[in-house]
Amino acid sequence: MDTKLKNYHKLTEVIVALVILLPSLAMMIIRPHYIRQQNKQENLSFTESGLLNQLVENCYVLYGEELQSKNNNTLSAYDMFFSTGETKTAESTSSETTDSQDYTDIDSVVYDMEEKYNDWQSDFSHLRTYLEYDVLDGESKDIIDTNRGSTxxxxxxxxxxxxxxxxxxxxxxxxxxxxxxxxxxxxxTVKSTSFLSQQKGAESQMLNEIAKQNPTEEFSDYYNFRRTFQKPQSRIYCFAMINAVLPDFLESDYSYYLETGSYNGDLLVLCLALAGFVALGALLLPFVQPLQTGEEKIFHTPFEIIFVTGICAISIAESILTDPSALNTQAIYNVLTSIGTPELPATILQYTWGLFGWIALFAVVYWTVGCLRTMLTMGLKRYIKKRVLIYRIWPWLCKLCRNTYDGLLHINLKDDSNRALLKIVLINFIILGFISLMWFFGIGALVVYSIALFFLLRKYLRRIQDQYQLLLEATNELAKGNLNGTIPEDLGVFEPFREEISKIQTGFSKAVDEEVKSTKMKTDLITNVSHDLKTPLTAIITYVDLLKQEDLPEEERKRYIQILDQKANRLKILIEDLFEISKATSKTVTLNIMDIDIVSLLRQVKLELQDKIDATDLVFRWQLPEEKVILPLDSQRTYRVFENLLVNITKYAMPGTRVYVNMENTENHVKIIMKNISATELNFNPSEITERFVRGDSSRNTEGSGLGLAIAKSFTELQGGRLEVLTDADLFTVEITFLK
Structure with a gap:
């Protein structure tokens, strides 16, 4: 049984090989023979080629060379064909326009004529090596006879x-x-034209019509140019190509002069017929049970690979079969014969090389049809599930597309956008790369891709617009004064603005709180100023009324005058403090900055207030540097800062406690620290105690203006320093810092 199976297997291989080999042999033999037949001269159709136009242009080039030779190469193309033959410049020719001209851009005409003549020369230079040509004058005497020798x-x-x-x-x-x-x-004027070949046709008439045409007719349309193109005068031009040169010319890079488009796709039709034979074999052989073919692993290839390979094979075959000159240079034959190989072995190897190419092409046909045949046996639905890769990776592709789409919707505008742009360009490059592999099918794929891209971009733009609308609603709420509004939905690409809106809300809230605080302070200012001014003023009025009594004892009178003096001084101090804090707040204080020894200044304040300090039951502990500490400050304002702080301590410190006054001198700053135990409970906010008219005793029973700490802080900050108040239970600390 195994031997029988092996025999059937060998038979299958032989049959498949014959199905592929026979069409390959046919194409290997037929294609070169067909091309040789098509390239024979009797099949050339000169009326459909560009040769006739080129021959007329060759006449103009030879005429121009003749004129250049006579004038020592001083003529321009414009001079040769739009003048009588004398040497003229563009400036002189510009004055020769006829009265019928409305306007002529002569410089453009000169330039375009030069370009046109250069093209004629370039084309003729390609043909010179293949053509014999002769130029005669009106009396049939040779002027140029380059290829046939002297007369x-x-x-x-x-x-x-x-x-x-x-x-x-x-x-x-x-x-x-x-x-x-x-x-x-x-x-x-063209006198006569003749075109001669071994087949009589209408070439002579066509050559005559072309020769009579004006090669610069477009100048009249573009530039309103009316001068007449001067064709050769009293000249006969002869051109010919010998049979021995024609094959070389047809295989050269300049054979497009004789390309006639006469190949009608016969080879393509033949190849399609043979490919149909191979495809039929691939479809029918698996149905012959003894052969047991069609289920080999090679036919289980995924559909995408089959599709790409098939498209490539079709494109290559189409390019070879519709262009007989493709792959027709016989490179192997030429190389082998050039190194001395006999013609027969070189020809056999050249044909063998072509045979392998056709075998590969028809093998791809057999394999492609064999793979697609399983679609009939498996059913379309099962085939798609088993053999289509895109179906298998479709969920992953969908997820990748969703992630990519979401990533584009959530681009962080704060980050570098180059990465996102590179991702978009790379995706587009991959898609267009696949489309470009489809050749002429790529046009349809490009249309589908463009439509899909349009709908995708429209969806993306609408999503961006929805996110922008959410952002706009949030800002409108903020503009209406709703500082607690939130944005519950995803803002996508505008997500970074959520944090910025939160910052704006926080800033607005802080500004509102500051405004409320400022309003409260203004109210308190009015209340406190009224209270503090009213108290001594009331006392003054009262004691003045008492002094008016005529029977008032002298001792009482003196005591009342002393009280009046105290109240008046307090009122004076209050008014001065008001002026000081007002100027400090409005930044209108003029500072007299100079280098002062801050240690000596603090000691001076201590001496000035020694009487007040001694009148209290406080124990001061001074820890000041022995050396001088020089700082650029206003001595008068700095003195006032220290004075206010020490006076404040004498008023509010608990009797019998210690007061610590320290000075720290570091490399970068100088810090003065004053600590004392408060006589009353410190139940206020330390940041508010330095505001105007704020006191530690809310009952305001102690004597003072309530502006001491406010003045001290303002004067400190005006000089670039910082004053901070710290509390810890009943410990009251003031820190003054000046940068060096």
């Missing part, structure tokens, strides 16, 4: 073609593949 040695090309010219065709034994003659009379 004494050989007849001119014109003479050689004269006999055949009368019949309109070349002799069958003629050495020429084609020939052309263009004659101009003394006025530059």
């Amino acid at each position: 004494e040695e050989k007849n001119s090309l014109y003479t050689a073609l004269s006999n055949m010219r009368t019949r309109g065709v070349l002799d069958e034994d003629s050495e020429y593949a084609f020939a052309a003659i263009v004659e101009y009379n003394e006025n530059g």
Whole structure:
């Protein structure tokens, strides 16, 4: 049984090989033979090629070379074809416009004519090595005879073609593949034209029509140019190509002059028929049970690989079969013969190389159809599940697309956007790369991709607009004064603005709190100023009324005057403090900055207040540096700061306690620290005690203006320092810091 299976297996291999090999052999033999037949001269259709136009342009180039030779190469293209032949400049020619001209951009005409003539020269230079040409004057005398030698040695090309010219065709034994003659009379008018080949056709008439045309007609449309193009005068131009040169010319890079488009796709039709034979074999052979083919692993290839391979094979075959010149240079044959290999082995190897190419192509056809045949046996639904990779990775692709889409919706505008842009460009590059692999099918894929991209971008833009609307609603709420509003939904690309809106809400809330606090302080200011001014003023009025009594004892009178003096001084101090704090707050204080020894200044304040200090039951502990500490300060304002703080201590410190006054001198700053135990409970906010009219005793029973700490803080900050109040239970601490 195993032997029988092996025999069937070998038979299957032989049959499959024959199904692929036979069409390959057919194409290997037929294609070169067909191309050779198509390249024969009798199949050339000169009326459909660009050769006739090129021959007329060659006449203009030869005419221009003749004029240049006579004028020592001083003529421009404009001078040669729009003047009588003399050397002229662009400036002189600009004055020769006719009265019929409305406007002419002569510089542009000169430039365009030069470009056109350069193109004619370039094209003619390609043909010179393949063409024989001759130029004669009106009396049929040679002017140029480059390829046939002097007239004494050989007849001119014109003479050689004269006999055949009368019949309109070349002799069958003629050495020429084609020939052309263009004659101009003394006025530059085309006198006659002839095009000769071995097949009589309408080429001569077409050549005549082309020669009569004005090659610069577009100048009149573009520049309103009316001068007449001067064609050659009293000249006969002859061109010919010999049969021996024609094959080389057809294989050259310049064969496009004779490209006629006469190939009608016969090879493509034949190849499709043979490919159909191979496809039929791939479909039918698996149904022959003994062969047991069609289920090999090679036919289990995923659909995407089959599709790409098939498209590539179709594109390669189409390019080879519709362009017979493709892969027709016989490179292997040329290389082998150049190194001395006999022609027969070189030809066999060249054909073998072509056979392998066709075997590969038809093998791809057999394999592709064999893979797709399983779609019939498995069913479309099962085939898609088992053999289509995109179906397997579709959930992953969907997730990737969603993540990418969400990532684009949540681009952090604070970060560098180059990464996001690079991701978008890379995705687009991959998609367009796959589309470009589809060749002519890529146009349809590009249309589908463009439509899909449009809907995707529209959805993306609408999502951005919705997120922007949410952001706009939040800012409108903020503008209405709702400082506690929140944004519950996702803002996507505008998500960083959520934090900024929170900062704005916090800033507005702080500003509102500050405004409320300021309003309260203004109210308290009015209340406190009224109270503090009213108290001594009331006492003054009262004692003044008492002094008016005539029977008032002298001792009482003196006591009342002393009280009046105290109340008046207190009222004076209060008013002065009000002026001081007002100027300090409005920054209108003029500072007299100089280098002062802050240690000596603090000691001076101590001496000045020694009487008040001694009158209290407080024990002061002074820890001041022995050396001088020099700082750029206003001595008067700094003195006032220390004075206010020490006076404040004498008023509010608990009797019988110790007071600590320290000074720290560091490399960067100087810090003065004053600590004392408060006589009353410190139940206030330390940051508010330095405000105007704020006292530690809320009952305001102690004597003072309530501006001491406020003045001290203002004067300290005006000089670039910092004053901080700290409390810890009943411990009251003031820290003054001056930077060096």
